[in-house]
Amino acid sequence: MHAIAQTEAMDASRKADELNRRRLEEAMKLKEIKLKESIAEKLARQEKERYEVARKEAVHMMASAQQEASERRHVEMKTSRDVKEKEKLENALHGHVQQYQTFTWEEIVSATSSFSESCQIGMGAYGTVYKCSLHHTDVAVKILHSNENHNSKQFQQELKILSKVWHPHLLLLVGACPDHGCLIYEYMENGSLEDRLKRKDNTPPIPWFARFRIAWEVASALVFLHNSKPKPIIHRDLKPANILLDHNFVSKIGDVGLSTMLHADSSLSMDTGPVGTLCYIDPEYQRTGLISPKSDVYALGMVILQLLTAKPVIALTHTMENAMENGSLVEILDREAGNWPHEETKELALLALSCAELRRRDRPDLKDKVLPALERLKEVADRATRAGISTVRSSPPNHFICPILKDVMKDPCVAADGYSYERKAIEKWLEENDKSPMTNLPLAHKNLIPNYTLLSAITEWNSMEKNAPL
Known part of the structure; x- marks a missing residue:
C-alpha cells in the first residue's frame, strides 16, 4: 500500500511539474504574442503617421498647384486685357477704330x-x-x-x-x-448755306455777324483737313450747297466724297480729270490737273463772296472787284444781313478776292494768313453779339445724351448693342441686366469700348458753350 501510495505521489508530482512546465511555456508564448502585438501596433501607428504626413503633403502640393494655376490665369487674363486695351488705344490714336x-x-x-x-x-x-x-x-x-x-x-x-x-x-x-x-x-436743321442765302421757303436771312463766324468755321475745318495725319486731305468740292447749318447756325462741311489725300511729302497731286463744281474749281487745277490745298482756298474765297452778297457765283469776283474800285461795296452787300461794319466788311471782301486769285501762288496761305484774319473778324462779330444781339444757348445734340441718364455724357463708351452710354450708368445696368436698355434684346457680351470720337465732340461742344456770348 505504501509503495502504491508512493508511486501515485510520484506520478502526481510529475504531472504537477509537467503542468507547471506547460503553464510556463504558455505564459512565455502569451508574452511573446503580446510583444509581437505591441510591435505590430507600433508599426501600424508609424505607418499611419507616415501616411498622414504624405497625405498632408499631397494636399498642400495640390493646393499650391491650384493657387499657382489661379495666379497664372489671373496674370494671363490681366495681360490679355492690357494688350487689348493698348491695341484699342493705339488704334484710336492711329484712326484704325471703326467710329461709325x-x-x-x-x-x-x-x-x-x-x-x-x-x-x-x-x-x-x-x-x-x-x-x-x-x-x-x-x-x-x-x-x-x-x-x-x-x-x-x-x-x-x-x-x-x-x-x-x-x-x-x-x-x-x-x-x-x-x-x-x-x-x-x-441732321442739320437749317439745311445748306446755299438755301439759306437764297432764303428758300421764305426763311429768315442770316445776320452779318453769323456770316463772319461761318467764314471762320469753314476755314478752320479746311485747315484741319489740310494738316491731317498721316496724309493731308483736300476737299475739292467746297461750295455753299456742301456747307450745312445746325439749329444754332453753326456750320459744318459735308460731302467729302471727292476729297483727295496727298502724299505727306507733297503739296500737289495729279488728277486724271478736274472734279468739283464749276465756278468753285481752282482755275489752275482745271488747266493742269494738279490739285493742292490752295485749290480749297480758291473755293473758300468764292464762298466768302457769296456770304457777303448772297448773289450767284458766276462772275462774282469781277462784280466785287468793280465795286471795290468804284467804292460801291455797300451797294452789292446783302442788305438783309443787317448793318455791315464798313471797315471789317471791306477787309473780308479783300481777303475773299485774294483767296480767289487765278494763280495759285498769288493766294494767301490758309493757316498762316487767312485763318488769323478771319479769327479777328469773328471777334468783331462776337463783340457785336454781346453788345446787344441776343443769341439762343444751344442744346446738346441728341447723340451726346446718355439714353439711361438723359444727360450729356462725360465718359461715353459703346456697348454690344452699338449704342453709346455713360460708362458708370451702363456698368450699373449690366450688373443687373443681360439685355440692351435701348432694344431690350440680349447682349452678345458685356464688354465696353471707349468712344473717343464722341468724347472729343462732347468736349469741344462743352468748350464752345463755356465761351459762347451770354
Whole structure:
C-alpha cells in the first residue's frame, strides 16, 4: 500500500511539474504574442503617421498647384486685357477704330418709309438725301446713285475719311450701311448755306455777324483737313450747297466724297480729270490737273463772296472787284444781313478776292494768313453779339445724351448693342441686366469700348458753350 501510495505521489508530482512546465511555456508564448502585438501596433501607428504626413503633403502640393494655376490665369487674363486695351488705344490714336455704327438695309428702308418722297430733303450728283429717325435720333441718310455704290470710289473715300477724322465743323458721320452705299449723318436743321442765302421757303436771312463766324468755321475745318495725319486731305468740292447749318447756325462741311489725300511729302497731286463744281474749281487745277490745298482756298474765297452778297457765283469776283474800285461795296452787300461794319466788311471782301486769285501762288496761305484774319473778324462779330444781339444757348445734340441718364455724357463708351452710354450708368445696368436698355434684346457680351470720337465732340461742344456770348 505504501509503495502504491508512493508511486501515485510520484506520478502526481510529475504531472504537477509537467503542468507547471506547460503553464510556463504558455505564459512565455502569451508574452511573446503580446510583444509581437505591441510591435505590430507600433508599426501600424508609424505607418499611419507616415501616411498622414504624405497625405498632408499631397494636399498642400495640390493646393499650391491650384493657387499657382489661379495666379497664372489671373496674370494671363490681366495681360490679355492690357494688350487689348493698348491695341484699342493705339488704334484710336492711329484712326484704325471703326467710329461709325453699322445699320442694316432693312432699318434704312423702314426708317425712310421705303424712301418716300416726303422724307427726301435733297438730291445731288452722287446721291439722294432723306431725313428720318434711327434709334430715336434724327439723321440724314445719303443713298448713292451708282448701281455699284458700295464699291464706288466716292463712297469708299467718304467713309474712309469721315470714320477717321473729327472736327466740330465737319459733318459728323453717325453710321453707314456699306453693302448698299448708304451713309448716315447728323441732321442739320437749317439745311445748306446755299438755301439759306437764297432764303428758300421764305426763311429768315442770316445776320452779318453769323456770316463772319461761318467764314471762320469753314476755314478752320479746311485747315484741319489740310494738316491731317498721316496724309493731308483736300476737299475739292467746297461750295455753299456742301456747307450745312445746325439749329444754332453753326456750320459744318459735308460731302467729302471727292476729297483727295496727298502724299505727306507733297503739296500737289495729279488728277486724271478736274472734279468739283464749276465756278468753285481752282482755275489752275482745271488747266493742269494738279490739285493742292490752295485749290480749297480758291473755293473758300468764292464762298466768302457769296456770304457777303448772297448773289450767284458766276462772275462774282469781277462784280466785287468793280465795286471795290468804284467804292460801291455797300451797294452789292446783302442788305438783309443787317448793318455791315464798313471797315471789317471791306477787309473780308479783300481777303475773299485774294483767296480767289487765278494763280495759285498769288493766294494767301490758309493757316498762316487767312485763318488769323478771319479769327479777328469773328471777334468783331462776337463783340457785336454781346453788345446787344441776343443769341439762343444751344442744346446738346441728341447723340451726346446718355439714353439711361438723359444727360450729356462725360465718359461715353459703346456697348454690344452699338449704342453709346455713360460708362458708370451702363456698368450699373449690366450688373443687373443681360439685355440692351435701348432694344431690350440680349447682349452678345458685356464688354465696353471707349468712344473717343464722341468724347472729343462732347468736349469741344462743352468748350464752345463755356465761351459762347451770354
